[in-house]
Amino acid sequence: MTRHRILGLGLLLVLALMPVLTDLAGQPAFLSLMTRILIYGMAAASLNFVLGFGGMVSFGHAAFFGIGGYVVGFLFFHQTEGTLFLGLIPGTSQLLITLPAAVLVSGLVAALIGTLALRTGGVQFIMITLAFAQMIFFFFVSLKTYGGEDGIIIRRANELPFLNMRDKATFYWVVLAITTLFFLGLRRVVNSSFGAVLDGLRQNERRMAALGVPAFRYKLYAFVLSGMGTGLAGALMANFLRFASPDMLHWTKSGELMVMVILGGVGTLFGPFLGAGAFMVLESVLSSWSEHWPLALGLILLVVVLGTKGGLMALVSRLGGRK
Amino acid sequence: MSVVLSVRGLRKRFGGLVATDDVTLDVAAGEIHALIGPNGAGKSTLVNQLSGELVADAGTIHLMEEDITGLSVAERVARGLGRTFQITSLLDDMTVMQNVGMALQAHEGGNFRIWDAVQKRRSVWERAKAILRDSLLTGREAALVADLSHGEKKQLELLMAMAMAPRIMLLDEPMAGLGHLESQAMIGQLEKLKAQTAILLIEHDMEAVFALADRVSVLVYGRIIAQGSVDEIRSNPAVREAYLGAEDELC
Numbered sequence: 001m002t003r004h005r006i007l008g009l010g011l012l013l014v015l016a017l018m019p020v021l022t023d024l025a026g027q028p029a030f031l032s033l034m035t036r037i038l039i040y041g042m043a044a045a046s047l048n049f050v051l052g053f054g055g056m057v058s059f060g061h062a063a064f065f066g067i068g069g070y071v072v073g074f075l076f077f078h079q080t081e082g083t084l085f086l087g088l089i090p091g092t093s094q095l096l097i098t099l100p101a102a103v104l105v106s107g108l109v110a111a112l113i114g115t116l117a118l119r120t121g122g123v124q125f126i127m128i129t130l131a132f133a134q135m136i137f138f139f140f141v142s143l144k145t146y147g148g149e150d151g152i153i154i155r156r157a158n159e160l161p162f163l164n165m166r167d168k169a170t171f172y173w174v175v176l177a178i179t180t181l182f183f184l185g186l187r188r189v190v191n192s193s194f195g196a197v198l199d200g201l202r203q204n205e206r207r208m209a210a211l212g213v214p215a216f217r218y219k220l221y222a223f224v225l226s227g228m229g230t231g232l233a234g235a236l237m238a239n240f241l242r243f244a245s246p247d248m249l250h251w252t253k254s255g256e257l258m259v260m261v262i263l264g265g266v267g268t269l270f271g272p273f274l275g276a277g278a279f280m281v282l283e284s285v286l287s288s289w290s291e292h293w294p295l296a297l298g299l300i301l302l303v304v305v306l307g308t309k310g311g312l313m314a315l316v317s318r319l320g321g322r323k
Numbered sequence: 324m325s326v327v328l329s330v331r332g333l334r335k336r337f338g339g340l341v342a343t344d345d346v347t348l349d350v351a352a353g354e355i356h357a358l359i360g361p362n363g364a365g366k367s368t369l370v371n372q373l374s375g376e377l378v379a380d381a382g383t384i385h386l387m388e389e390d391i392t393g394l395s396v397a398e399r400v401a402r403g404l405g406r407t408f409q410i411t412s413l414l415d416d417m418t419v420m421q422n423v424g425m426a427l428q429a430h431e432g433g434n435f436r437i438w439d440a441v442q443k444r445r446s447v448w449e450r451a452k453a454i455l456r457d458s459l460l461t462g463r464e465a466a467l468v469a470d471l472s473h474g475e476k477k478q479l480e481l482l483m484a485m486a487m488a489p490r491i492m493l494l495d496e497p498m499a500g501l502g503h504l505e506s507q508a509m510i511g512q513l514e515k516l517k518a519q520t521a522i523l524l525i526e527h528d529m530e531a532v533f534a535l536a537d538r539v540s541v542l543v544y545g546r547i548i549a550q551g552s553v554d555e556i557r558s559n560p561a562v563r564e565a566y567l568g569a570e571d572e573l574c
Contacts, residue, residue, distance in 0.1 A: 211429040212400030
């Protein structure tokens with residue numbers, strides 16, 4: 001336990017010093033790569049909460065990612081236009097409002113999708129979540145007011161009091177702080193009473209029913225929490241890219257998140273972050289070599305999955321001498 | 324004695340096959356009611372209707388005078404119906420202690436809490452420790468369920484079901500696959516459980532049934548063909564004919 005804590009604090013220190021380090025190394029691009037890794041890490045960890053901890057293979061998490069992003073986009077759009085969203089809600093560019101709004105809206109959408117999709121399981125669940133995500137994708141493509149296929153350009157990142165969010169390092173630190181809180185919160189939820197029941201449901205739903213646990217409610221709750229986490233990541237990504245577009249909602253994004261989870265380690269706390277890191281680094285390295293980089297990525301994924309039996313996290317634990 | 328579980332005219336049909344045909348039986352408090360029958364008699368179908376995994380086509384099931392016919396598995400469990408599985412069904416990635424803890428946790432409630440720490444629920448873990456200390460699984464608390472022997476898994480099934488403090492327990496072939504000594508130990512335990520809960524015992528092992536049962540129902544092709552005390556069933560010619568078939572002696 002103490003060893004974990006020392007490793008964690010050490011990692012946090014290195015991450016906190018990252019803007020200084022990249023500055024010294026003259027690699028400012030690396031800082032934006034790190035920012036993206038943290039954001040995607042949160043999205044992947046959220047997906048892993050249902051996929052790894054809950055045993056629900058969702059192929060539609062891009063929906064929540066995109067909706068988180070679009071909430072930021074909509075609010076920015078209406079603020080600059082000075083109009084009301086649906087004639088009711090004024091726009092804003094305050095991060096302290098846009099982030100909770102994005103989390104709330106993604107949670108509501110997750111509740112809606114989950115209520116219907118969780119009546120199935122297995123392959124049907126995969127296909128239904130995918131179908132919902134595609135519906136949402138085409139819905140946003142058809143919204144001409146908000147740029148349709150082109151999306152919404154967010155000219156300035158959301159503001160936080162006393163901080164200059166235009167500064168790349170400041171933005172990175174804000175994302176790092178949110179990621180740290182997110183990680184601690186996730187760890188808490190996984191080790192809670194609810195987390196234990198969810199783990200039980202993943203292992204044996206029939207047994208849990210015989211213990212008087214109605215699966216649906218618990219799974220829906222997990223799905224909503226997962227959607228909220230993914231929406232948070234989406235909102236930060238829209239701020240980072242200064243852009244919210246249907247790209248964030250595309251089904252390939254759901255696939256990428258899943259690849260990150262599998263690469264890092266299904267059902268582990270830290271694995272998805274590791275997976276997101278490996279995915280983003282591989283993407284930037286491989287895509288500079290060839291436009292057919294997904295082929296190489298696929299091969300690497302194959303080797304990792306077959307070779308480590310549990311993703312990079314299993315590899316790390318084995319190298320660390322822990323079982 | 325008060326009736327805990329009361330089944331009236333239960334019927335279940337799969338296409339042309341009548342798996343449960345007008346089954347009526349009562350289980351009273353403090354008794355072990357055994358349900359026997361040859362393979363394919365519809366014992367498992369009946370258990371699954373009683374537990375709520377299958378929906379009956381007709382008939383009613385009452386638990387403590389409350390109609391539970393339309394309730395889900397979990398709702399029935401909440402009202403005091405416990406069960407064990409014929410083919411053990413446990414949480415394989417968890418330890419013995421965690422399995423018992425899960426049963427207690429589920430029984431205690433408060434499981435939508437996402438901000439507590441399950442390891443710190445002392446009422447759960449202290450009771451789990453006490454239950455295991457007095458069981459045949461003492462010393463195996465930290466073992467993973469996947470590593471348990473078949474007999475140990477059967478024991479754990481029983482402990483988990485009892486941890487829920489049920490009013491009636493459906494025991495689906497608790498002796499199946501056990502060796503002679505293990506069976507003897509199980510019989511001793513069920514004898515003790517009688518004081519705590521009513522039991523409907525579905526069993527193939529005649530030795531166990533005749534040692535334990537207060538009343539016996541014989542199910543053949545979905546119908547109950549005889550009901551009575553152990554002695555009555557032993558000497559019933561219809562039972563000998565239908566149930567034993569090729570065999571010569573009832574034990």
